[in-house]
Amino acid sequence: MPPMQRVAITGASGMIGTALVGHLKSEGYTVQKLVRRASRAADEISWDPQSGTVDLEALAGVDAIIHLAGAGVGDKRWTKKYKSEILNSRLLGTTAIANAVNTVKPSVFISASAIGWYGETGNRAVIETDRAGEDFLAVVCREWEGAADLVSDVRTVKLRTGLVLDPTGGALGRMLPLFRFGLGGKLGNGKQWWSWITLHDHIRAITFALESKIEGPVNVTSPNPVTNQEFTAGLARALHRPALFPAPSFALKIALGGFASEILGSKKVMPQALMDAGFNFDYPHIAPALAALVD
Structure with a gap:
């Protein structure tokens, strides 16, 4: 049986949250989902990030709180309103959860963040001790982690998540239809670094954070980042399709608005904290990862 029995999760209906709930239940955990409405079942706890309210009575006694909720950065064009x-x-939700953590005092608080923290890194590899960048998502991540830092006297882990790969969603889910039809190709010049991780290893890393003594910022990425050209060529090979149709930068900027900077930008991130703590990746290299994902 797991050392911690009862785990509460926000963002449990998202791609990562859904997979995490299923995995933790299979490992013997009791999982409760924080929902933004009145609870309708024993495994639900009501909360409202806008007003900052959490059902503390229902949350009392949890061993761990995992906070994954937040508007998707790639879900819509980056209008001023959506930014x-x-x-x-992230700021309101994390503040509400951090205040709840300070009240109910679980053994560990795990809060989502992102490698957007580092901003544009070019060809320079960065680790958890590197400072934050200056672009929009770097500012978001600083505020996001700052809200998590409101927690005191509870082991806190901030998951700086990279590009999570799974055919059910995220970037890979969007790219697969084009590549299956042989219409895929590199994005922009293809030289930008992508720091990726399979959903499978991401869930394992969260579980590792839950059960180990790791704390502070933790880069959740493969130890082997790849360029976009390497990624798209690898995806085409895995699908036995050509990759002859590159998407030029100007077209991506028109189609995606501000989010294009995340597709075209370069982030070369290393999971130093996970490696130092002894975490082993099942899929450290992109070719076998993509082969398994599209099989």
Whole structure:
């Protein structure tokens, strides 16, 4: 049986949250989902990030709180309004959960963040001790982690998540239809670094954070980042399709708005904290990872 029995999770209906709930239940955990409405079942706890309210009575006695909720950065064009939603959904939600953590005092608090913390890194590899960048998502991540830092006297882990790969969603889910039809190719010049991790290893890393003594910022990425050209060529090979149709930068900027900077930008991130703590990746290299994902 796991050392911690009862885990509460926000963002449990997202791609990562859904997989995490299933995995933790299979490992013997009791999982309760924080929902933004009145609870309707024993495994639900009501909360409202906008007002900062959490059902503390229902949350009392949990061994761990995992906070994954936040507006998706790639879900919509980055209008001024949506950029505000991206920031506020994280700032308000994390502040509410941090205050709840300070009240109910679980053994560990795990809060989502992102490798957007580092901003544009070019060809320079960065680790957890490197300072934050200056672009929009770097500012979001600083505020996001700052809200998590409101927690005191509870082991706190901030998951700086990279590009999570799974055919059910995220970037890979969006790219697969084009590549299956042989219409895929590199994005922009293809030289930008992508720091990726399979959903499978991401869930294992969260579980590792839950059960180990690791704390502070933790880069959740493969130890082998790849360029976009290497990624798209690898995906085409895994699908036995050509990759002859590159998407030029200007077209991506028109189609995606501000989010294009995340597709075209370069982030070369190393999971130093995980490696130092002894975490082993099942899929450290992109070719076998993509082969398994599209099989």
